[in-house]
Amino acid sequence: MTADSTLHPRHEFDDLLNSPTRLSILAALSRLEDVEFSVLRDSLEVSDSVLSKQATLLDGAGYVRVRKGHVGKRPRTWLSLTPSGRAAFSRHVAALHAVLGES
């Protein structure tokens, strides 16, 4: 048995993902190829500023890709999950299940 295998599952938690809002964003994105900002905002029932702030944080960590563009003259922002975001999300969710499995 290695030293790592004796660690409590909480050590696998990703500090950035210890937030229900950020987890919801990643969970939704994990099901989608990409999604338009306003659709995700409405679907998660959060405000523009909340989603914008959290998306910026996740983008900075390399977990989410934020792509800005125009459709006609209207600006649009698209969000998608990066491979490292998907991996971090999977690790964090596995750790959550492990913690609950221990109780």
Added chain:
Amino acid sequence: MNENTSSAAEQLRAVDAGSSAGIDIGRASKVHDALYGTAVGVLIAGMLAVVVFVYPTRAPWLVGPSTVLYGVGIGVVGGIYRLRRKGTSRITAQRYRVGFLLTMSLYAIGVVLSVLGLALPLWFWIPYIVATALPMAIASNLGAPRDR
């Protein structure tokens, strides 16, 4: 229940809520994705029909206009899709890529068979051209997954 498990349970509820939201977004674009995929499949099959029946000896003057028409068709369909698209389910996108690969493979084989000048009969070409559009049409009409 200690602090860890209480927080973990709350976070897992957030994961479930987000996951359900993602699935619902994918389902909402089902009709749109299906129309786009079918239109692209039909356009590719239509281009194969032009290649088989009018290229290049029967109507060489059609080479330019039909290629332009094909490009415009793809551009218009893609433009409308981008204008109206809100989000695409990951599984639908994966199916789309497989369908596109199969349709383009059938298109390429069809072009090669046509260029080889094997004089294949109409009863071969009509079903073959229809079959060329099918992978795209089927893949994009399967829709978003139902699992939660």
